[in-house]
Structure formats: structure tokens, C-alpha cells
Amino acid sequence: MNDKLYDIETIVGMNKLYKTLLDEVDTGIHVINKNSKTIVYNRKMAEIESMDRDDVLHKNLLDVFSFHGKQNSTLIETLHTGQVKRRKKQTYFNNKGKEITTINDSFPIKNKGEIVAVVEIAKDVTQxxxxxxxxxxxxxxxxxxxxxxxxxxxxxxxxxxxxxxxxxxxxxxxxxxxxxxxxxxxxxxxxxxxxxxxxxxxxxxxxxxxxxxxxxxxxxxxxxxxxxxxxxxxxxxxxxxxxxxxxxxxxxxxxxxxxxxxxxxxxxxxxxxxxxxxxxxxxxxxxxxxxxxxxxxxxxxxxxxxxxxxxxxxxxxSLNERKDDIWLLINHFIDKYNALFEMNVEHISEAAKAVLYQHHWPGNVRELEHTIEGTMNMIMDENVIDIANLPISFLKRYPFHKKHAQTIDRNIINFDNNKEEVQPLQTKMYELEKAYIQRVLEVHNHNISRTATKLGISRQSLQYRLKKFGL
Known part of the structure; x- marks a missing residue:
């Protein structure tokens, strides 16, 4: 009696050991019996196939998975032919329609010359x-x-x-x-x-x-x-x-x-x-x-x-370094999403422009496009993007004031009331930017990283400007 009890305890212990080993290996293992029903299905195989084990165990393989075209299950092929298959690629679909691709080793288990089960070891190559x-x-x-x-x-x-x-x-x-x-x-x-x-x-x-x-x-x-x-x-x-x-x-x-x-x-x-x-x-x-x-x-x-x-x-x-292009990009994205959404937005108001101009645009052009796309999703019958249509995050962060629409990012430059001193804006801005960068460089002993940090721009942006100004 004690020997029999010991044998049962041994069997139970070995079963637990096998189950633990099956679930710990980083390879998919799937076993079907001679009736094509799943009898072993380890945790890795469930991960590969995005399945719950209860949906696979003790069910006919072909009732759970589908194989398109001339492809067949490598498990079923081995069950029918008795031939070992090595490193065979297989693409199939789970019961939710998800496509899975694996490289399989499949081999039969025989008892007295008869196939009683088929074991498959699978490597996931779906990704x-x-x-x-x-x-x-x-x-x-x-x-x-x-x-x-x-x-x-x-x-x-x-x-x-x-x-x-x-x-x-x-x-x-x-x-x-x-x-x-x-x-x-x-x-x-x-x-x-x-x-x-x-x-x-x-x-x-x-x-x-x-x-x-x-x-x-x-x-x-x-x-x-x-x-x-x-x-x-x-x-x-x-x-x-x-x-x-x-x-x-x-x-x-x-x-x-x-x-x-x-x-x-x-x-x-x-x-x-x-x-x-x-x-x-x-x-x-x-x-x-x-x-x-x-x-x-x-x-x-x-x-x-x-x-x-x-x-x-x-x-x-970055977009923050070329803000003059924002309006061109906005118009482009309006045209793009007019076509995609079958809408007829004509333009963006000056007030909305003023709010967008204040933003730093850390996500650059991609962020601007997503902003316009999100805005146009909220529009009903309007044909102009106005402040009320902008994402709420912008409205909370950048309260609108009328003066923003009139003086977008404008700097006041003092000069004597002498017409000869007045230069084209582009020329004046070029000279001011060059002189300012040169001065900050000197203060920081021409250290690129510290100068860029002080100016609030990236190293590559500063390097671009140094090249542009010949500094």
C-alpha cells in the first residue's frame, strides 16, 4: 500500500515538474493526439498565438486555427504522413483572425508502430x-x-x-x-x-x-x-x-x-x-x-x-526656428484634410494664428499637422478655423489677447527719426542676430554647448547659424 502511495506521489510530482518545465522554456510547444485534439499547449505557444489555453486545449486544431491557400497545419501533415518536418515556415490565423508566422519542427510519437501523438516545437518569426x-x-x-x-x-x-x-x-x-x-x-x-x-x-x-x-x-x-x-x-x-x-x-x-x-x-x-x-x-x-x-x-x-x-x-x-513657415504649413494641412474629410475649410483666423504662434512646437511639423487634423475633427459647419476650434490644451496654455493678433512676436527697435537709417527688415534682423550670437559666443569663450544653452536653441541650430553668418 505504501509503495503504491509512493508511486502515486511520484507520478503527481513528475507531472508538476513536466508542467513547470514546459511553461518555463522560451519555445512554443504544441502536442495533438491521433484525433487532432490538443493535449499539450505551453505558455510560450499561447503567447505566440495570442490565445487563451482554455480555447485550445482538448479542441480539434482545425476548429481553432485556419490555414489559407494551399498551406496546411504542419502538425496535421505530420500526423497523416508520419514524416518528421524540420525548420518549416508556416503562416496561419488564430480564432480572432490574427496572422501568425512560425518556424516549426514537427515529429510523430509512436506506440507499437502507430502514431498516437504529434509534437511541434515552434519559433515565432511573426515580428x-x-x-x-x-x-x-x-x-x-x-x-x-x-x-x-x-x-x-x-x-x-x-x-x-x-x-x-x-x-x-x-x-x-x-x-x-x-x-x-x-x-x-x-x-x-x-x-x-x-x-x-x-x-x-x-x-x-x-x-x-x-x-x-x-x-x-x-x-x-x-x-x-x-x-x-x-x-x-x-x-x-x-x-x-x-x-x-x-x-x-x-x-x-x-x-x-x-x-x-x-x-x-x-x-x-x-x-x-x-x-x-x-x-x-x-x-x-x-x-x-x-x-x-x-x-x-x-x-x-x-x-x-x-x-x-x-x-x-x-x-x-526646428519649426520654432522657422516660424515664418507656420502659415504655409497650416494652409497645406488644411488643404490635405479638406480632401480627406470632404470638408471646405478656407483659412485660419488671425486670432487663432496668434495663439498657435506662441507655441514652442517641441514636436515640430508633425505636431503642427496633428494639431490641425485634431482641430478639423472638431469643426462642424464652419469654414474658418477660429480660436474656439483649437485644442483645449492650447487655449489653457495661451490665453488670447487682441494685441497678439496685431503684433505677433514683434520686437521694438529704437532708431533716430532719420530715413537714411531705416533699413529693410530682413537686413536689420540678419545684422542683429549675427551680432547677438557673436557676443554670446565671446562671453562663453566660443563654447558651442554653453552658448546654445544660453540662447535656448539646440547645438545643431547654433552650428547652422555659425555657418550661415560665417562665424
Whole structure:
């Protein structure tokens, strides 16, 4: 009796052990019996398929998941054929219609020659598949040109001219600017204005991808390099003959930055797990939303990679530094959302302009667009955007006074009542700005960081002005 009790306790304990092990492994495990019903379904598999275990366990597999086209369940195929399947990719849908892609190893369990169950070990590649599809879409939608960049202000026109000159060569370009300033618009315009315009344009945000996936995404993978690896070209190969835009390059792991540097210098890449070098012809455009020197000092950017990428450097001014362009942008966004929303808004009132002009616009052009889109969502039958239509956050932060509409950001300049002293406004503003920056530079011993902080502008904005004024 005691022996039997001990055996039962052992069995119960072993069952708990197996269940714990199944739920702790970082690989999906799914087991069906000979009737196609699920008998084992671990926690990782439930995460991969976004399912509750109760919705899968003890149910027929084909009643829960769907397989489109000629694809069939690798579990069911193994149950019917008895053949082991290794590293087979499968795309299917859960009961909520969510698409899932896995790399599977499936093998039968036999008892006296008869298949009694099938075990499947699955690796999730849904995210990687989605990223590849997104890159294909980005490749097809690289339609921006310089004519579509909105801005008549002096800072904007200067950087547009610099970018146009960069279309003549295949040198690497580093575009520096705050979030929302339109860095990708410049990258696409450079590509479409160059001799590479007929080639692919592929864009990838480096901050959006885990380090564990980024190397394979950039350089490709060779079949057998790791469990589930298949022969797949990376972004460099996909962009061959064209342009590869690497957004937020400073988000890349430093070890991966070293591999990227080698690819840019040698013009060759090697797929993960491969021994063979492949020649590439790709122009690299990289973007950053912070000062490169700060990123280097804080070990987020390799100094040698910075020098390689910054053959041409473009400093995109923030919206706060080119406020003269706000009205052009507002009119553009009104036209855009009139078409999308089937509305007939004609313009924005001077009073509403005055409120918007006071805002610092930390989100830059993107924030302005979202503000206009949100405003037009609140409009009923009006054909003019007025103060009452603006987001409540603006009205609370910037109380409107009539004088704002009459004197938007105007400075009073004293001069003698002598007509010969009166100069064109643009000339006077240019001289005043140059003299003031020069004076603040001298006070801070020409230290760029301290001068920029004192002036309340970014380092790249100050560098732009120093270049503009020849200081």
C-alpha cells in the first residue's frame, strides 16, 4: 500500500515538474493526439498565438486555427504522413483572425508502430515577417521630392540647397534634426533627385527593432545558421543599387555599429551564418534626433562610424526656428484634410494664428499637422478655423489677447527719426542676430554647448547659424 502511495506521489510530482518545465522554456510547444485534439499547449505557444489555453486545449486544431491557400497545419501533415518536418515556415490565423508566422519542427510519437501523438516545437518569426513587409511598402512609397518640402524661410531654403547638392554623388549623408522636422522627407528627396532614383529606397527605424533581430534584418541570414534560420536577403541586399535609410542610427548596439561601419567601408556584407562575402552598391543615409557629439561622448555612437556617415551633414531646423513657415504649413494641412474629410475649410483666423504662434512646437511639423487634423475633427459647419476650434490644451496654455493678433512676436527697435537709417527688415534682423550670437559666443569663450544653452536653441541650430553668418 505504501509503495503504491509512493508511486502515486511520484507520478503527481513528475507531472508538476513536466508542467513547470514546459511553461518555463522560451519555445512554443504544441502536442495533438491521433484525433487532432490538443493535449499539450505551453505558455510560450499561447503567447505566440495570442490565445487563451482554455480555447485550445482538448479542441480539434482545425476548429481553432485556419490555414489559407494551399498551406496546411504542419502538425496535421505530420500526423497523416508520419514524416518528421524540420525548420518549416508556416503562416496561419488564430480564432480572432490574427496572422501568425512560425518556424516549426514537427515529429510523430509512436506506440507499437502507430502514431498516437504529434509534437511541434515552434519559433515565432511573426515580428520579422511584418518588418520585412513594412520595408517592402516603404520601398514602394518613396515618392517625396524637394518640390514637396514646404518652407520659404531662410533656414529651410539653405538646408534644401545643401541637400540638392548632395544628390550629385553617392557619398553617405547624416541628417540631424529634432523629432518631427521631416528628416525622412529630405532622405527621400535626395534619393529621388539622384541617379539612384530608379533603384530601391528602403527605410528602417533602428530604434524599433530588438538587437537580437537587427543583425539578421540588416545583413540577411543563411539557412542553418540557427534554429529556424532560412536563406533571406537583408536590407543591404534589398537596397542594392539604391538607398538605405537608417533612422535613429544612434539606437543601434555598438557592436552592430562596428559591423555596419565595415559594410560601409568595404562595400561588402556577410549574411549571418555565412562565410561568403557579397558585394553591395548602396548609398547610406542616416538620421539622428540628437547632437552627434553628445551621442559619441555618451557612448551611443561610435566616433569612427560618425566620421564615415557624416561625409555630408544636414542640420534640419526646428519649426520654432522657422516660424515664418507656420502659415504655409497650416494652409497645406488644411488643404490635405479638406480632401480627406470632404470638408471646405478656407483659412485660419488671425486670432487663432496668434495663439498657435506662441507655441514652442517641441514636436515640430508633425505636431503642427496633428494639431490641425485634431482641430478639423472638431469643426462642424464652419469654414474658418477660429480660436474656439483649437485644442483645449492650447487655449489653457495661451490665453488670447487682441494685441497678439496685431503684433505677433514683434520686437521694438529704437532708431533716430532719420530715413537714411531705416533699413529693410530682413537686413536689420540678419545684422542683429549675427551680432547677438557673436557676443554670446565671446562671453562663453566660443563654447558651442554653453552658448546654445544660453540662447535656448539646440547645438545643431547654433552650428547652422555659425555657418550661415560665417562665424
Amino acid at each position: 520579422l515577417e511584418r518588418m520585412i513587409k513594412e520595408n517592402v511598402l516603404q520601398k514602394k512609397n518613396s515618392n517625396f521630392t524637394f518640390d514637396q518640402i514646404i518652407g520659404d524661410s531662410e533656414p529651410m531654403q539653405a538646408v534644401i540647397e545643401e541637400a540638392k547638392r548632395a544628390t550629385r554623388t553617392a557619398s553617405s549623408v547624416l541628417i540631424v534634426g529634432d523629432t518631427g522636422t521631416g528628416k525622412e522627407l529630405f532622405a527621400q528627396s535626395i534619393h529621388n533627385g539622384s541617379h539612384r532614383s530608379s533603384g530601391p529606397f528602403i527605410s528602417q527605424n533602428c530604434a524599433a527593432i530588438p538587437d537580437s533581430l537587427m543583425e539578421g534584418l540588416l545583413f540577411g541570414t543563411k539557412k542553418g545558421a540557427f534554429t529556424g534560420a532560412v536563406d533571406r536577403p537583408g536590407l543591404f541586399e534589398q537596397a542594392n543599387g539604391g538607398t538605405l535609410l537608417l533612422d535613429e542610427i544612434n539606437s543601434l548596439d555598438l557592436a552592430l555599429q562596428a559591423k555596419l561601419l565595415r559594410a560601409v567601408q568595404e562595400k561588402t556584407i556577410r549574411r549571418v551564418g555565412d562565410m561568403q562575402e557579397k558585394k553591395i552598391d548602396v548609398r547610406i543615409i542616416a538620421t539622428m534626433n540628437e547632437d552627434p557629439i553628445d551621442a559619441i561622448n555618451e557612448r551611443r555612437l561610435r566616433r569612427d562610424l560618425y566620421y564615415r556617415l557624416s561625409v555630408v551633414t544636414l542640420l534640419i531646423p
